[in-house]
Amino acid sequence: MEDQMEVDPSSPHGTKRPAEEPEVSEPPKPKRIKALDPNVVNKIAAGEIIVAPMHALKELIENSVDAGSTSIEVLVKEGGLKLLQITDNGHGIDREDLPILCERFTTSKLKEFEDLSSIGTYGFRGEALASISHIAHLTVTTKTAGSSCAWRAHYGEGKLVPAKPGQPAAPKATAGRGGTQITVEDLFYNVPTRRRAFRSASEEYAKILDVVGRYAVHCSGVAFSCRKHGDSGVSISTPSAANTIDRIRQIHGSAVANELVNFEVSDSKLGFRASGLTTNANYHVKKTAVLLFINHRAVESTAIKRAIEQTYSAFLPKGGHPFVYLDLEIEPNRVDVNVHPTKREVNFLNEDEIIEMVCDEIRSKLAQVDSSRTFLTQSLLPVPTIDALQREQGGVFDDTTGNGKAASTPKTPATSKRPYENNLVRTDSKVRKITSMLAPSPSQAAADTPAQLGAQPSSIRDEGLQYETIDRQPLRIALTSVKSLRSAVRSSMHNTLTEMFASLTYVGVVDEQRRLAAIQSGVKLYLVDYGLACNEFFYQIGLTDFGNFGTIRLDPPPKLIDLLKIGAEIEQQNHSDGDDEEAQAVFEQAAGTVCQTLIERREMLDEYFSMKISEEGELLTIPLLLKGYVPSLAKLPRFLLRLGPYVDWTSEEACFRTFLRELAAFYTPEQLPVARARAPDESNREAPDAEAEDPFITSRRAQMIRMLEHAIFPAIRARLVATSRMLKGVVEVADLKGLYRVFERC
Structure with missing residues (x-):
């Protein structure tokens, strides 16, 4: 207590002694920035490039195809985590190149950064083998045509390592055939978190078969085989002489191969050529299968997949999806191949125009073969009458009922259950409306067009608007600011709202003053503020078509x-x-x-x-910004x-x-005044309440109704990425299932 109640003798009695101020400690110093250890850097890079065994195999297959191989064999154990081996008969690797084979950014395909604009091979950055060597035990056995023997080398963390402790790390001469064999063992052995993330070996093996199957379909002249370690049979086997249809038949089955339609389209101005095979209307499955190759590289594209699904929605029953193999070749200077660590995605110019041309070609091919669609039918056999049976049997016919009447013919049981009415979509967006067949008259078109858009003899008339095509080459926009703005839109994307707009059926304008339109998605009806939706949509068009807009000439x-x-x-x-x-x-x-x-x-x-x-x-x-629409x-x-x-x-x-x-x-479409209600007796023109509306407003109203139905909302359905800020502009007004529940209680 005495220690706790010390008295300061220097302070006068009766005054309060201030509490002791805490010692002022120095502010914490910021942590110093240090360079990461190269081993950590390499493991981080390896984790970006090799995400799963299928990614390692994809890189190895591409290297084998680049080496001029005509035969590629794949051996897998435990889904590729224990063993992943690929053997080819390509030109092999020189003995002198083996010491730096697995170092990062060592490649024979690039010398300068500008070479990326003309790259025509699969692997080009020199990261695949380096990444694999940092997260697995890598062995390479190779023999070139000019070598008298094969050479085997072992790698760890990008460098040569001895096969066993105490042995030299230099490549060792061995017997072998021409080509290269790469063996990857214990993948992710030093990244236990990544290794534990894989659920089952069978699931990873299925992904590996998908990768091998894609390249087996595309790489004509190359034989592929893939099997599990220990199995006598192979899971995939395609001979080198097989054509594309035969390869699809062997990998995806005869049900697909028998219904394939060939298509091809090209455009020198856009610098692309597309060809492929797609199923007709006789074939459909529950999930869309798209084998997409851009400049012979297997990639994925959500935009292409969605456009293909929308194209087939007019030909297949609800819930049906197609199989499509698409080989897209684009001029290398129009493609940016270096946008994804695993090279799974690429960016290219005029994406929307190319996708539209490809889908138009598929649509035309499907329309041609749709007339030969086949159906399974059952013939009705003639049923003999009672009199005929009596004459044939010479007596009175007596059926099992005992009443002298002929028994009724048994009915064929239904093969499928009838869906509930509350699950049926009442409006079909594919049904053509009669208004779409009524083209505007020249006089009406002239009244509806507020600006002349360069009328030429070769111009195209579309909804009363006149267009002409010019030879201006599209610009390739690689500005960081534009990419950042596009990324901001994607980060604010609302998935449910985007899906709703992507499957919308336009119903009509509800209120032109408040800019409300009715749309249907599934079995639900929505009121949409099309002013808010158009504002966001045209902003996104400005970002996607930046630097490549059309022009309205005044x-x-x-x-x-x-x-x-x-x-x-x-x-x-x-x-x-x-x-x-x-x-x-x-x-x-x-x-x-x-x-x-x-x-x-x-x-x-x-x-x-x-x-x-x-x-x-x-x-x-x-x-x-949008063809068919004039602000x-x-x-x-x-x-x-x-x-x-x-x-x-x-x-x-x-x-x-x-x-x-x-x-x-x-x-964004402007707000228009409320339309004047038509008087019961329209002949009474002199009545004070029958004041005529401004002819320009009447013309603009009719023009806006056409543009919303035939230009704006179809474009919104195809291109809009709905953001969270658009939630306040969408209201659900009816749900068919909810209405059924209400009426069931009546």
Whole structure:
């Protein structure tokens, strides 16, 4: 207690002694940044490239095909985790190259970074063998045509290691045949967390068979075989002389091979050629199977798969899916092959246009063979009458019922259960409506088109709009800012909402003033704020087609300053009284400032946004985002005026984001007044309540209804990535199952 109640003799009596202040400790120093150990770096890189045994095998198969092999044999034990061996008869590896074979970034296919734009081989970065050697025991046995013997080398962590302790690490001469044999043992032995993540060896073996099967179908002239260790038979075996259909028959079965349709399409302007085989309407399964090869590399593409499924939705029953083998060859300078560690994905220019052309070709092929669709039928055999039986038997016919009447013919039992009515979709988006057959008349089209879009003799008429094709080469946009903005959209994606829009059936416009439309998805009916949906959709089009927009040519071109002054007058009327001279001067000055800003940046606006401004300040073109849709040009002055204060011209990413947001707002359909109800007696034109609507509004209303049905919502269904911010613009108004439950209680 005495220690706890010490008195400070220097302090006067009756005064409070302040509590002891804690010792001020030094702020914690930041941890020093250190370079990772190379072994850790290599294991991290290996984990990105070799995710599962199937990825290791894919890299090894691609190396074997690059080596000119005509025979590839695969041996697997415990799903590839215990043993994964691939043997080929290619040109082999020189003895002098074996010491650096498994070092990172050692390759014979690249010398400079620019070589990526013309790469035509499978493996090119020199990371596969290096990654495998850091997470497995790797053995390479190889023999070239000019070598008198084969050489065997063992690798660990990218370097040569001895086969046994105490032996030299140098490659050892051995007997062997021409080609290369790579043996991978104990995959992920030093990454126990990754190894424990694999559920079963049979599941991994099925994935390995899928990889081997894909390349066995695609690589003509190469024999493939794959078997489990210890099994006498093989799981996959294709001879080198087999054609593509025979390879599909051996791997996927005769049910697929017997229903295949060949297709081929190419376009020199887009720099691609596509060919392949696809099943017709007689074949369908529960899951879509797409064997996709881009420049002979097996890849995956959600966009291509979704487009193919939508194409087949008009030919197959609900729940049915096709089998498609697609070989897509694109000019190497239009493809970015270095976007994924496992090379599972690639980026290429004009993706939407190429996918559309491929699907159109598949659709035309299916339409040609659809007339020969076969059905299983049962013939009705003639049933003899009672009189005939009586004459044949010479007596009175007596059936088992004992009443003298002929027994009824037994009915064939139903092969499938009838679905409940509350699970049936009442509206089918594939059914063609009668309005789609009524093309607008020339006079109506002229009234509906507010701008001439370059009428030429060779132009294409589409919904009253006129287009012409130019020979401008598409730009390859690799700007980090644009990629970052695209990534931000993907990160905010709402999966359920995206699926709803991808399967929507357009019902019609509900309210043009509040911009509400009705759509159906499955057995549910929704009200959608199409203004909000279009705003997000056109922003995404601006990102995907960045630098490659079409153009709407204004003829004659208006003066930019005149449009900006009109926009300033509109803003002035919205924010202040019309007689305020000071505000009028401010808005006029703002119009001149914005005009100067846009003229100074006209080269950038032309290159990235297809917005051409002449040196004299004339607005020549504005961007075209969607074919078949023209925005309201009445919104053009306000759009141009907002490009001044609402666009951040100081930062590249912020500039692109804010400009595209303003462009999307300009393209968003405008609010229209409520349509005038037709009077009961339309002949009474002089009645005060029968005031006629503005003809321009009537024309724009009819045009908007057509554009929403035939241009905007089909494009939204095909391309929109619905984000979380769109949830507030979608309301469910009816559910068929819920309605059935309500009426069942009545």
